[in-house]
Amino acid sequence: MPYFAGFQLKGNWGLSSEVELSSPQIFKEASASGASLLFTPTISLRDPLESDERAYVRFKLISEGPEGAVLLTRPLSASVDEVRALLTQEYGDSKVVLSFAVSSFAEAQQLLEEVGLKPDAYELDANLTCLLSGKGVAYAFEMAKELSATLAKPLIVKFSAASANLIDLERIVADSGAAAIVITPNVVYRIGNHFFRLSTPPWLSTPLLFSLAERLSELDISVAYVVQYGKGDLLELVPLKLYDASYILHWMRWKGSGRARASAAPLAWSSISKKLKVYARKGASYCPYGLIRGEGFVEGCNYCGACLELNEPGLVELAALISP
Numbered sequence: 001m002p003y004f005a006g007f008q009l010k011g012n013w014g015l016s017s018e019v020e021l022s023s024p025q026i027f028k029e030a031s032a033s034g035a036s037l038l039f040t041p042t043i044s045l046r047d048p049l050e051s052d053e054r055a056y057v058r059f060k061l062i063s064e065g066p067e068g069a070v071l072l073t074r075p076l077s078a079s080v081d082e083v084r085a086l087l088t089q090e091y092g093d094s095k096v097v098l099s100f101a102v103s104s105f106a107e108a109q110q111l112l113e114e115v116g117l118k119p120d121a122y123e124l125d126a127n128l129t130c131l132l133s134g135k136g137v138a139y140a141f142e143m144a145k146e147l148s149a150t151l152a153k154p155l156i157v158k159f160s161a162a163s164a165n166l167i168d169l170e171r172i173v174a175d176s177g178a179a180a181i182v183i184t185p186n187v188v189y190r191i192g193n194h195f196f197r198l199s200t201p202p203w204l205s206t207p208l209l210f211s212l213a214e215r216l217s218e219l220d221i222s223v224a225y226v227v228q229y230g231k232g233d234l235l236e237l238v239p240l241k242l243y244d245a246s247y248i249l250h251w252m253r254w255k256g257s258g259r260a261r262a263s264a265a266p267l268a269w270s271s272i273s274k275k276l277k278v279y280a281r282k283g284a285s286y287c288p289y290g291l292i293r294g295e296g297f298v299e300g301c302n303y304c305g306a307c308l309e310l311n312e313p314g315l316v317e318l319a320a321l322i323s324p
């Protein structure tokens, strides 16, 4: 069984912090199905698109077809309260990792104080930290060094395979004091206040991970790899897999619409007036929070947008409740 960040794990898979819809049901069931590591969605001090009047969706299906799905999710959209709710559940012998991104060490202290709960370990997302701070990946590793010297639990650093090619990996990882690293083939980017994470199918992402294999094998540190959910000859070689946002589709048993479709990646997340409610018709499903239970208005919705993307047109609509 793999050894990671000081933990002897019960299995070789878990949920990455890229499962950005903070569903307690997904966490619970993944743990019961054998997930050894549960990373929370990455949080920061605030959601950059926070608004009292409008909600911004968190999930978009860019394309589907025989090669797999391309998904877009909105990092930093989970609130401290949502992540605290995840941290207060019991997960047996699964380890829980709190993922965060900040622009400074002081922000990290403030954020962890606000969370106020102790996970089994922490994850610093280096690429989101770069986007928040406007600085390079070396700055994120400097912050990791400060954090790992002060945190009472192990610190894991996550960064993209693309940025690994830009740094002196061996030196910078050793200097950071990280207990383990997570490598993702998926990219994060921002346009204004809109943050995006693009999850791509294995045929596109796996070669990027394997191009790093030799350099990573020389590191004296345990490594986990973010991959899309599914089986594949190459993916079976990965010693510790953390599933990305595609796990949400698996959890909801989404089989695809049966037709090839593709849309351009948006330049901004679409928003929904909070005066509107999701109305589900007979046959609608695909809510990561398990809120769609037959026909009617959905209560407690956080407007993640998954049901609007994945159901056939007309099954889910936005409607206003009008009082007489």
Ligand code: SF4
Residues within 6 Å of the ligand: 278, 286, 287, 288, 289, 290, 291, 292, 298, 300, 301, 302, 303, 304, 305, 306, 307, 308
């Ligand atoms: S009802 Fe739809 S928009 Fe609301 S939480 Fe569920 S999937 Fe997301």
